[in-house]
Amino acid sequence: MDAADVEHYFWRAAETQRLQHRVAELEEIVRQQQRHTNALASFSPATLRPTFEQLSHIAKLEPDWDSYGADPPSAAVIGEAARLIVAVMERFSPMAGESARPWAVAPFSGGVQVEWRTKTGALEVEIRPGGQFGYLLEEGMDSNPRYEEGDDIHLEEVLRLIARILQPTPKG
Amino acid sequence: MEVERIEKEDFLYRRVAANQLNPDGTVSSAAFKLHGKADPSLSVDLARLTTPRESLDRARNPTSRLGQLNAEVPIGLGLTVRHAPIEGNVSHSLVEGATIKAQYRMMAQATILFDLSSPQLARS
Numbered sequence: 001m002d003a004a005d006v007e008h009y010f011w012r013a014a015e016t017q018r019l020q021h022r023v024a025e026l027e028e029i030v031r032q033q034q035r036h037t038n039a040l041a042s043f044s045p046a047t048l049r050p051t052f053e054q055l056s057h058i059a060k061l062e063p064d065w066d067s068y069g070a071d072p073p074s075a076a077v078i079g080e081a082a083r084l085i086v087a088v089m090e091r092f093s094p095m096a097g098e099s100a101r102p103w104a105v106a107p108f109s110g111g112v113q114v115e116w117r118t119k120t121g122a123l124e125v126e127i128r129p130g131g132q133f134g135y136l137l138e139e140g141m142d143s144n145p146r147y148e149e150g151d152d153i154h155l156e157e158v159l160r161l162i163a164r165i166l167q168p169t170p171k172g
Numbered sequence: 173m174e175v176e177r178i179e180k181e182d183f184l185y186r187r188v189a190a191n192q193l194n195p196d197g198t199v200s201s202a203a204f205k206l207h208g209k210a211d212p213s214l215s216v217d218l219a220r221l222t223t224p225r226e227s228l229d230r231a232r233n234p235t236s237r238l239g240q241l242n243a244e245v246p247i248g249l250g251l252t253v254r255h256a257p258i259e260g261n262v263s264h265s266l267v268e269g270a271t272i273k274a275q276y277r278m279m280a281q282a283t284i285l286f287d288l289s290s291p292q293l294a295r296s
Binding site for chain 2: 057058061065068104106107108109111113115124126127134138147149
């Protein structure tokens with residue numbers, strides 16, 4: 001093992017430690033929110049560990065992380081994304097189970113996009129640099145999908161949109 | 173540098189960060205957004221004026237991937253695709269005019285990633 005290997009080993013160990021610390025912080029957000037809402041614990045914080053690990057990686061992005069000059073998302077944006085994900089799990093996991101967990105989490109310049117996907121639709125929610133929510137709803141998921149989108153909406157509106165794909169209204 | 177006309181038959185390259193890939197390996201529309209809205213002036217490379225390797229090497233992050241998109245897709249969505257060379261990148265082009273997010277969701281769905289083992293990405 002040469003000096004570079006040793007340096008790499010310690011760098012990786014430090015990174016892993018930082019990541020574990022960040023995941024623990026996000027799991028604490030879950031516990032705080034559950035206490036705040038007096039919600040019955042319908043899911044374990046560990047259920048969201050893979051999602052929080054993705055958020056932790058996104059939290060470590062540096063300027064120009066996409067090679068097109070993107071800004072890294074702020075800590076406030078990461079925290080807001082975590083709170084949104086927890087709110088959705090609390091509201092919908094008792095009846096929707098695994099579908100209440102985000103299908104994908106991805107960064108964009110200055111923000112984070114969280115996507116939920118079911119057989120009947122998909123909802124992209126953007127948490128923008130100022131913490132505002134935007135969305136794109138795709139219903140149909142077939143050869144003729146219908147789209148609806150908007151910006152600057154509140155958390156309750158996001159939850160109503162998620163209900164549309166997790167609990168679609170029967171046709172007819 | 174002469175400005176080229178981009179036709180429907182042309183192909184475009186767009187670099188995609190590894191954390192902008194969906195769990196099924198497709199490209200997230202987040203890769204086409206600026207501050208949470210459709211990027212009104214999206215940078216791409218015109219394929220016939222560069223190579224996949226050259227385009228990918230413009231990313232400093234070694235985990236970046238390269239997506240390919242037929243110019244017919246944004247043109248068909250009513251967007252403008254124009255050649256806009258810059259210093260150090262003669263293939264640089266712009267997709268302009270996006271006003272709704274659905275346009276970029278459709279573009280993301282039509283983007284095909286180069287396989288990392290593709291001979292086109294081999295270093296010469």
